[in-house]
Amino acid sequence: MLTRRIIPCLDVKNGRVVKGKKFANIVDVDSPEVLGKHYSDVGADELVFYDITASNEERKISLEFVSKVAQNINIPFCVGGGVSSIEDFTDILRRGADKVSINSSAVKNPELIREASLKFGAQCVVLSIDAKRNEQGSWSVYINGGRKKTDLDAIEWAKKGVELGAGEIVVNSIDEDGMKNGYDLELLKKITDAVNVPVIASGGAGEMSDFYNAIAYADVDGVLAASVFHFGEIKIEELKRYLASKNIEIRL
Numbered sequence: 001m002l003t004r005r006i007i008p009c010l011d012v013k014n015g016r017v018v019k020g021k022k023f024a025n026i027v028d029v030d031s032p033e034v035l036g037k038h039y040s041d042v043g044a045d046e047l048v049f050y051d052i053t054a055s056n057e058e059r060k061i062s063l064e065f066v067s068k069v070a071q072n073i074n075i076p077f078c079v080g081g082g083v084s085s086i087e088d089f090t091d092i093l094r095r096g097a098d099k100v101s102i103n104s105s106a107v108k109n110p111e112l113i114r115e116a117s118l119k120f121g122a123q124c125v126v127l128s129i130d131a132k133r134n135e136q137g138s139w140s141v142y143i144n145g146g147r148k149k150t151d152l153d154a155i156e157w158a159k160k161g162v163e164l165g166a167g168e169i170v171v172n173s174i175d176e177d178g179m180k181n182g183y184d185l186e187l188l189k190k191i192t193d194a195v196n197v198p199v200i201a202s203g204g205a206g207e208m209s210d211f212y213n214a215i216a217y218a219d220v221d222g223v224l225a226a227s228v229f230h231f232g233e234i235k236i237e238e239l240k241r242y243l244a245s246k247n248i249e250i251r252l
Contacts, residue, residue, distance in 0.1 A: 002221065002249060003249045003250065003251055004215050004220075004221060004222060004223070004243070004248055004249060004250055005045040005046055005200075005221060005222035005223070005251075006043075006044055006045050006211075006222070006223060006236055006239060006240060006250070007044065007045060007046045007047065007048055007200060007222050007223065007224040007225075008035075008039045008044050008047055008048075008224070008225065008226065008229045008230075008236075009047075009048045009049075009050065009202065009224045009225065009226045010032055010035055010036065010047065010048065010049045010050070010226070011049075011050050011226065012032055012049055012050065012051050012065060012081070013051070015031070015032070015064065015065060016031060016032075017031065017032055017035050017230070031065075032049060032065040032068070032069055033065060033068040033069050033071075033072050035230070036049075036069040036072055036073050036077070037072040037073055039073075039075075039229070039236070040072070040073035040074055040075050042235070042236050042237060043236050043237055043240060043251075043252075044075060044236055045075060045076075045222070045251055046075055046076045046077060046078065046222070047069075047073065047075065047076075047077040047078070048077065048078045048079075048080070048101065048170070048224060049065070049066070049069065049077065049078070049079045049080070049081075050079075050080050050081045050101070050128075051079075051080070051081030051082055063091060063092065063095060066079055066092060066095040066096060066097055067095045067096060069096070070095060070096025070097065071096070076098040076099065077097055077098060077099075078097060078098065078099035078100065078101050078126055079092050079097040079099075079100060079101065080100065080101025080102060080103065080126070080128055081101075082105075083100055083101070083102050083105055084105040084108075084109070084112070085105075085112070086112075086115055086116060086119060088100070089116050089119070089120060089124070093120065093124065098124070099123070099124050099125070099126050099168070100116070100120075100124060100125065100126065101126040101127075101128045101170065102116075102125070102126070102127060102128065103127075103128040103129070103130060103143065104143035104144055104145075106127055106161065106166075107141060107143050107150055107152065107157075108143070110160065110161075110164055111164075113125060113127065113161055113164035113165050113166050114164045114165050116165070117164070117165025117166065117167070118165065121167070122165050122166065122167030122197075123167045123168075124167070125165060125166050125167050125168075126166065126167070126168045126169075126170055127158070127161035127162075127166035127168070127169050127170070128169075128170040128172060129141055129154055129157060129158060129161075129169065129170065129171055129172065130142045130143070130145075130146050130172045130174055131154035131171060131172065131173060131174065131184075131187060132146075132149075132173075132174040132175055133175055133184075133187075138153055138154075138155075139153065139154035139155070139187055140152065140153070140154065141153070141154050141157050142174060146174050146177075154171075154187065154191070155190050155191055155194050158171075158191045158194060158195050158199075159194050159195060162195045162196065162197050166197065167197055167198075168197055168198045168199075168200065168221075169191060169195060169197060169198070169199045169200070170199075170200040170202055170224065171184075171187060171188055171191055171199060171200065171201060171202060171203075172202040172203045173187060173202070173203035173204055174203070175203075176203045176204030177203040177204065178203075178226075178227060179204055179206075180204065180205065180206025180207075180227075180228065181204055181206060182204050182205070182206065182209075182210040182213060183201045183202075183203065183204045183205065183210060183213070183214045183218070183223075184203070184204065185213060185214065185217050185218050188201050188214060188217075188218035188220055189217060189218040189219070192218050192219045192220060198221035198222065199218075199220050199221055199222075200220060200221065200222040200223070200224050201214040201218065201220040201222070201223050201224060202224040202225075205223065205224075205225035205228055205234075206228060207228075207234070208234060208238075208239055208242045208243075211223045211225075211239060211243065212242070212243060212246050212248065215243070215248055216246075216248075240252055
């Protein structure tokens, strides 16, 4: 049976971890290295760090925190935001990250997925998709931190990303981000049915049952959350025990 992953997400802005709702109303939480070490110590399976304004500000990711985080934790971590070249991948991985997440740059230059996968291996390449339901009932892909709508369909883009060499897909629901009403299960199920690589659910976790539903209904490999962990509303140790009690294979 597949072991599912619990993944805290740390959005970084100006060197600090922040959190908002629907990609807006941003508030300060803590430093990346302090929170990273905390989550490593309490049993998180992985961490994800996003420099959330890098793409929109058309600048490189701020990398000072990456080395500090790597020195403080003993679990895999992924870094994204403003990654637009093979050189960016090289720099991030050299500083100690295990994976690199790309979003806006992959939409603008899909060949970056292929190039990075060939150079570093598919396991290092994470395609992050910011998706929002449209009037037709399907989901459109957004870039630049959720600020710009594209013509891409989220499910088709996930399939294309895997064809190009992405080893993992993170599905961020803009509609549910920070709302704590649960993940977008319909969107997640469509993507897990469409691709043969791990899919990570993101956006909407509010209570423990939301994590279970994403795994049980949509068959995601990992569940990612931010504010419920940052503000102590859900403790990772308790979440893992809850999922284990529901017969979900989890690393305790």
